[in-house]
Amino acid sequence: MWSHLSLLLVIIPLMAAPVVAILPPGRIAWLVALLVTSTCFLLAGMQLWLILNHGLVNYEFGGWSPPWGITYRIDAVNALVALIVSGIAAVTVPYALLSAEKEIQKHQIPLFYSAFLVCLAGLLGITQTGDIFNLFVFLEISSLSSYALISLGRNRQALTAAYQYLIMGTLGATFFLIGVGLIYSQTGTLNMMDLAARLPEVTGLKTTHTGFAFIMIGFALKLALFPLHLWLPNAYTHAPSVITVFLAATATKVALYVMLRVLFTVFPDGYLTNTPANDLFLLSGVIGVLSASIRAISQVNVKKLLAHSSVAQIGYMAIGLSFASMQGVTASIIHLFNHALMKGALFMAVGAIVYRVGACRMENIQGLGKQMPWTFGAIVIAGLSLIGVPGTAGFISKWYLVMAALEQQNWLVVAVILVGSLLAVVYVGKIVEALYFQPATSTNLTVKEAPILLLAPTWVLVLANIYFGFDTDLTVGVAERAAQALGVLVK
Amino acid sequence: MIMDAVDVSLTEAAVGAGVSTVLMLATLALTKDHEEKQPEKNRHWLPLAVVLMTGAALVYGTLDIPGFGDPTSPAQTHVSPYYIEQAARETGVPNIVTAVLASYRGFDTLGEVVVIFTAGIAVLLLLGDKHQKPITGGAKEKRIPQNLVLRIISKTVIPLIILFALYVQFHGDYGPGGGFQAGIIMSAALILYSLVFGLEAAERIIPKSLLTFLISLGVLIYASVGIVSLFMGGNYLDYSVLADNQIAGQHLGILLVELGVGISVFAVMLTIFFTFAGRERPR
Amino acid sequence: MNYIVGHYNYFIAIFLMMVGFYTVISRGNLIKKIVGLNIFQVSVFLIYISLSTVKGGAAPIITEGVKVYSNPLPHVLILTAIVVGVATTALGLALVVRIKEAYGTIEEDEIHRQDNSL
Numbered sequence A: 001m002w003s004h005l006s007l008l009l010v011i012i013p014l015m016a017a018p019v020v021a022i023l024p025p026g027r028i029a030w031l032v033a034l035l036v037t038s039t040c041f042l043l044a045g046m047q048l049w050l051i052l053n054h055g056l057v058n059y060e061f062g063g064w065s066p067p068w069g070i071t072y073r074i075d076a077v078n079a080l081v082a083l084i085v086s087g088i089a090a091v092t093v094p095y096a097l098l099s100a101e102k103e104i105q106k107h108q109i110p111l112f113y114s115a116f117l118v119c120l121a122g123l124l125g126i127t128q129t130g131d132i133f134n135l136f137v138f139l140e141i142s143s144l145s146s147y148a149l150i151s152l153g154r155n156r157q158a159l160t161a162a163y164q165y166l167i168m169g170t171l172g173a174t175f176f177l178i179g180v181g182l183i184y185s186q187t188g189t190l191n192m193m194d195l196a197a198r199l200p201e202v203t204g205l206k207t208t209h210t211g212f213a214f215i216m217i218g219f220a221l222k223l224a225l226f227p228l229h230l231w232l233p234n235a236y237t238h239a240p241s242v243i244t245v246f247l248a249a250t251a252t253k254v255a256l257y258v259m260l261r262v263l264f265t266v267f268p269d270g271y272l273t274n275t276p277a278n279d280l281f282l283l284s285g286v287i288g289v290l291s292a293s294i295r296a297i298s299q300v301n302v303k304k305l306l307a308h309s310s311v312a313q314i315g316y317m318a319i320g321l322s323f324a325s326m327q328g329v330t331a332s333i334i335h336l337f338n339h340a341l342m343k344g345a346l347f348m349a350v351g352a353i354v355y356r357v358g359a360c361r362m363e364n365i366q367g368l369g370k371q372m373p374w375t376f377g378a379i380v381i382a383g384l385s386l387i388g389v390p391g392t393a394g395f396i397s398k399w400y401l402v403m404a405a406l407e408q409q410n411w412l413v414v415a416v417i418l419v420g421s422l423l424a425v426v427y428v429g430k431i432v433e434a435l436y437f438q439p440a441t442s443t444n445l446t447v448k449e450a451p452i453l454l455l456a457p458t459w460v461l462v463l464a465n466i467y468f469g470f471d472t473d474l475t476v477g478v479a480e481r482a483a484q485a486l487g488v489l490v491k
Numbered sequence B: 001m002i003m004d005a006v007d008v009s010l011t012e013a014a015v016g017a018g019v020s021t022v023l024m025l026a027t028l029a030l031t032k033d034h035e036e037k038q039p040e041k042n043r044h045w046l047p048l049a050v051v052l053m054t055g056a057a058l059v060y061g062t063l064d065i066p067g068f069g070d071p072t073s074p075a076q077t078h079v080s081p082y083y084i085e086q087a088a089r090e091t092g093v094p095n096i097v098t099a100v101l102a103s104y105r106g107f108d109t110l111g112e113v114v115v116i117f118t119a120g121i122a123v124l125l126l127l128g129d130k131h132q133k134p135i136t137g138g139a140k141e142k143r144i145p146q147n148l149v150l151r152i153i154s155k156t157v158i159p160l161i162i163l164f165a166l167y168v169q170f171h172g173d174y175g176p177g178g179g180f181q182a183g184i185i186m187s188a189a190l191i192l193y194s195l196v197f198g199l200e201a202a203e204r205i206i207p208k209s210l211l212t213f214l215i216s217l218g219v220l221i222y223a224s225v226g227i228v229s230l231f232m233g234g235n236y237l238d239y240s241v242l243a244d245n246q247i248a249g250q251h252l253g254i255l256l257v258e259l260g261v262g263i264s265v266f267a268v269m270l271t272i273f274f275t276f277a278g279r280e281r282p283r
Numbered sequence C: 001m002n003y004i005v006g007h008y009n010y011f012i013a014i015f016l017m018m019v020g021f022y023t024v025i026s027r028g029n030l031i032k033k034i035v036g037l038n039i040f041q042v043s044v045f046l047i048y049i050s051l052s053t054v055k056g057g058a059a060p061i062i063t064e065g066v067k068v069y070s071n072p073l074p075h076v077l078i079l080t081a082i083v084v085g086v087a088t089t090a091l092g093l094a095l096v097v098r099i100k101e102a103y104g105t106i107e108e109d110e111i112h113r114q115d116n117s118l
Helices: A002-021 A028-054 A076-103 A106-128 A132-150 A157-187 A192-202 A206-223 A231-238 A241-266 A277-297 A302-322 A326-357 A373-387 A393-407 A411-437 A452-470 A473-486 B006-030 B045-064 B080-091 B096-104 B106-127 B148-171 B179-197 B199-205 B208-231 B246-277 C002-026 C030-052 C072-103 C108-116
Strands: A057-060 A071-074
Touching (some): A002 A028, A002 A057, A002 A071, A002 A106, A002 B106, A002 B208, A028 A057, A028 A076, A028 A473, A071 A076, A076 A106, A076 A241, A076 A326, A076 A452, A106 A132, A106 A241, A106 B106, A132 A157, A132 A241, A132 B106, A132 C072, A157 A206, A157 A231, A157 B045, A157 C002, A192 A206, A192 A241, A206 A277, A206 B045, A231 A241, A231 A302, A241 A326, A241 A473, A277 A302, A277 A411, A302 A326, A302 A393, A302 A411, A326 A373, A326 A393, A326 A452, A326 A473, A373 A393, A373 A411, A373 A452, A393 A411, B006 B179, B006 C030, B080 B096, B080 C072, B096 B246, B096 C072, B106 B208, B106 B246, B106 C072, B148 B179, B148 B246, B179 B199, B179 B246, B199 B246, B208 B246, B246 C072, C002 C030, C072 C108
Antiparallel strands (some): A057 A071
16 A cells, blocks of 8 residues: 555546546535545655655556656655645635535536546646656646636636636647657656756757756746746636635646756756856746735735735745755745645635625725634734744745845845835735725625635634744755755755 | 658547547637737737747757657667567557557556546536527427438448447557547547437437546546556556466556547547537527 | 758748747637647647657558667657647637637637726
């Protein structure tokens, strides 16, 4: 059983999806999804424990050895990411019971959960694999299901948002495919560790450089790194609330993982810094943080505001990556984890508001803070984490990021991080102000607190934000192990 | 074909010439017949610049690439010679592409089936609801009007197409072919039937609920083969443990797996056609 | 000159790719964008297949008397990529149909106008 753990993590949701698709409408689809995601979370936890205590896990599909067969190669990095993805999924499904029923038509519910499980399997498949083409296949699995899920939003803008994401996402995936092809032409292999062994001989070649560039651009689009982030605000805003929660907390994290893996494990040491790539990452990150935070401030729709905030947070992760140092990469990974918690909680809380009120623009949420105190509390605490107030997980991320920047003696970046936090105060403050300090409209006065089934998952994430603000063994400890496992050169 | 990629050309012919065209036409029929005149805008320079830069980058990238047909390039000398030399011996299948697709890289192909599955449920989610045309009596059905020649020819041709599809499905080990191509050809047979005899008649043969079941069934067949491997003591999708000797096991595994692909592909293609064709034209 | 002869297939593929790419990003009609995407993807397939040919090689099906075969691995990759491509096209076109029903148009500019007038 133990040896097949890594496989089961992906196969269980993968097989559950077709079963769920043929279930009758009603709650049974939800129940199956709940069982599957809880199992996945458990398996991911066991996998991480296994890695931390026993080292690498390698799994050969079909019994064929690499590079002729496909393998899964799990180390601390992808075990951590797998834990995040499955954890978010496990928390989202209970939340989905009510939220999805409100926003999606009844007869579509089984197909909805089926697509959700496919998306989960796709994301986990990307995380666990050690074969770069297998990565492409599962990337498309998760992307296609995402397009479908986003399109299920209540307004017609969900359709255009899904379409825009489809076009941009497919361009990105195809760019990635081009890059893989170019690299293949010079190495003859698709296995990541085999690539790592063969790339050092061909790093000088123009084909390699171009292949690298295309792979990076392809995933920068998936990551929503500035300026390739244009699909994100609309997709997050108009998707059903559950899907926003799930995607915001997982999809971009997996994209970041892929970049880390390609940059530091597949490509040889020092490759990143020998090309202008790391400067570009830094530039994109910095501009992303500033411009997205500023745009967030002017938003009237709360979901859109948070979506722009996500682009800013991704900017922080890119900055950490660009340093190519142990500190920098560790900081990126820590923020990857914490951001999933923060945004997950925030979007869940906003989703609860949508559940009660039906909309989430500033004018709709006035005064609700007093009517929905628990929801409001969740927004406040998660918002503080987003800003980076000590005592929250967000503070830990920002701290490590600043430390990494100081190590590089990059004062500009330190300033940018601080300015970014200040801007976050403004846009979080805007939400808080509307919720609490504005007088409630007559309709809002009749609103009750969100049901427990929505509140409980939200508060699980909120409390996690506080917990990981104090106990950093899991986040920092594993992140450091992860950065080492990636193969980052200690600068 | 010129580049000896026979399986690929068969698939691309079926897909590119067949499926994609049908879908585009269907969408055009459902949306509009002509493009509105775009007001002249200065919007072309940015895309043009981006495209030229990308093209230039690609040309730059191919400066060091091995020449066309070079037998000493890394792609020809590293992983692939193993497949060419060992595939027939280890899997008993002369079509190396099938051996790699279904066995060595079988997990990728499972992913491919899941992609097909996802497309199927996505189209059902998007188009599979109330705007479907009501099933009326035969009189009002949209179909090619009573044309004796068409009806007779299709009645003759359709069984042949089905036979060909089955041939492609099961002969894929020895010649170009396999589950994917077979599934498409099989669905083409039924689409032809539906075009000539009407959507309703076709749906009587294969109701929508059965199709959804088949979509799931194909994926489950494929994935279950892997599970059986686990129970027999091997890794996931290790066919060698499925029977007493390796070759028999490989044959069995590849057969079942390709069957799963064929079933899902057939069901999804038909589902997509039915949902597109069954959609009411917007007023 | 020798160089061009040895690499002409890549140039053709790149040209097609750019045609497709340009169509996707500059055309406002939603269906045209998908057509462009298709062209873009198919040209990528061409590159992969080009990588797999061997001068004088035969199709990779073991036959009597054939010594040199073309590389089967890219063929496998492309078969999968074709499937992914058609799945994306189907999904994209289904979205276009729904968008037409919801907005009454499939021109990007008109859709933006309708959304912004909210």
